[in-house]
Amino acid sequence: MATSGPPIQETQAVVRQWADWFRRADDAELADGLIKIREAGIDPFEAVFATGVRRFEKSGEYVADGALGIVAWLRSNCKLSGGAAAERVGIARQLEHLPETQKAFARGEVGYQHVAVLARTAEHVGTAAVATAEASLLKAAETMDPGLFTAVAKNFEHRVDAVAALAEANRAYERRYLHLSEPSDGLVRMDGLLDAEGGAILRTALNAGIMLGNDDDRTPGQRRADALVDLCRRKAGGPATGAGPRPHLVIRASLDTLLGTDGAPAGELEVGGSVPGETVRRLACDAALTRITGRGELEAEISRASRSIPPSTRRALEARDRTCVAGRCDRPPQWTDGHHLQHWTHGGPTLLANLVLLCRRHHRMVHEGGWGLRRGEHGRWGLVPPVKLVAARARSA
Numbered sequence: 001m002a003t004s005g006p007p008i009q010e011t012q013a014v015v016r017q018w019a020d021w022f023r024r025a026d027d028a029e030l031a032d033g034l035i036k037i038r039e040a041g042i043d044p045f046e047a048v049f050a051t052g053v054r055r056f057e058k059s060g061e062y063v064a065d066g067a068l069g070i071v072a073w074l075r076s077n078c079k080l081s082g083g084a085a086a087e088r089v090g091i092a093r094q095l096e097h098l099p100e101t102q103k104a105f106a107r108g109e110v111g112y113q114h115v116a117v118l119a120r121t122a123e124h125v126g127t128a129a130v131a132t133a134e135a136s137l138l139k140a141a142e143t144m145d146p147g148l149f150t151a152v153a154k155n156f157e158h159r160v161d162a163v164a165a166l167a168e169a170n171r172a173y174e175r176r177y178l179h180l181s182e183p184s185d186g187l188v189r190m191d192g193l194l195d196a197e198g199g200a201i202l203r204t205a206l207n208a209g210i211m212l213g214n215d216d217d218r219t220p221g222q223r224r225a226d227a228l229v230d231l232c233r234r235k236a237g238g239p240a241t242g243a244g245p246r247p248h249l250v251i252r253a254s255l256d257t258l259l260g261t262d263g264a265p266a267g268e269l270e271v272g273g274s275v276p277g278e279t280v281r282r283l284a285c286d287a288a289l290t291r292i293t294g295r296g297e298l299e300a301e302i303s304r305a306s307r308s309i310p311p312s313t314r315r316a317l318e319a320r321d322r323t324c325v326a327g328r329c330d331r332p333p334q335w336t337d338g339h340h341l342q343h344w345t346h347g348g349p350t351l352l353a354n355l356v357l358l359c360r361r362h363h364r365m366v367h368e369g370g371w372g373l374r375r376g377e378h379g380r381w382g383l384v385p386p387v388k389l390v391a392a393r394a395r396s397a
Helices: 008-024 027-059 061-065 070-077 082-095 099-106 112-125 127-132 134-143 146-160 162-174 196-209 220-236 255-259 277-286 295-299 311-321 360-367 387-396
Strands: 177-180 190-193 267-269 336-340 355-359 372-375 381-384
Touching (some): 008 027, 027 061, 027 070, 027 082, 027 099, 061 070, 070 082, 082 099, 082 112, 099 112, 099 134, 112 134, 112 146, 112 162, 127 134, 134 146, 162 277, 196 220, 196 267, 255 277, 267 277, 311 336, 311 355, 336 360, 355 360
Antiparallel strands (some): 177 190, 336 355, 372 381
16 A cells, blocks of 8 residues: 655644744754754654665665665765765664664664764674663763764774774774875865874874964964974974974773783773774883872872972873863863962972862963862862952942
């Protein structure tokens, strides 16, 4: 028995309703509207689309249009790029074997990009492996943005099959390229791809070379471009042997990872992302290793008769705090200073217990601005406004 056509008019009516709502909504309502249209509309529609793609591929009806495959048909008829079409086909295939993910996707509890990450993970280590940990992976996806969830999924892949994770990393490495166009209108266009390790090294080197001044009106992209040119200029004038200081690439890894133990986690790049255990072991052939075994070792750092923080203490401080500790600030360690809670000039020791990471802006607020720090729950530090600011607010109230 033939079925009626798709509910096009109803769908278009819903789209018009949302468009009208966004035109009339108060500014304070927009945030909730954006969240709801993803949770109740776009992501559930993507889940329905995946079901349709899966059935359409199995039917083979795309051949009737002369298409060589389902991806080619989607490109031609659904206004998708080749990569976007292939990604949706991969999702459709994997969701058939991941029922809980399919339900969460349809309910809008996880987003399209989360599901894409899970589908790629299933392609790399097998659907059965993902199905056994589906509940815990979905729980992580519900509380993380896709970028953070990708790191969780990559770590899961490494625990399940380190050999497959390494093979995937090698395939990513083989895709690397850098292209520089010929000058046109006074500009040279640059584009490329780097693997996780190469990207982390480049990002670390660029961050180290970005110098900000009080009157710096450059955009972030312009600052990175200038830092890259400066980095190349300095390297071009250096020794051809490659001797001398290199950018510091910080990787956190367990002892099991260094030993190559089965089920060990991947290495965690400080600037984001992960690398396989084998990559960690390669880098460890020519790297400084700092062992941190627990709280006791962190607190046993040796105090020096100097305000300067020893490198080992600095590494331990970064491993403990991870970011600037002030309020909700999330600036990474390379943008922070080690701050003495009890100032060094007042007898405060250069011990881990007397140190916290503060980004340059918050560090200046605490010193020159007169702000204080007060430890709150979860080990974070709240900012306490200076007396003069409190008094000014009281007068204006």
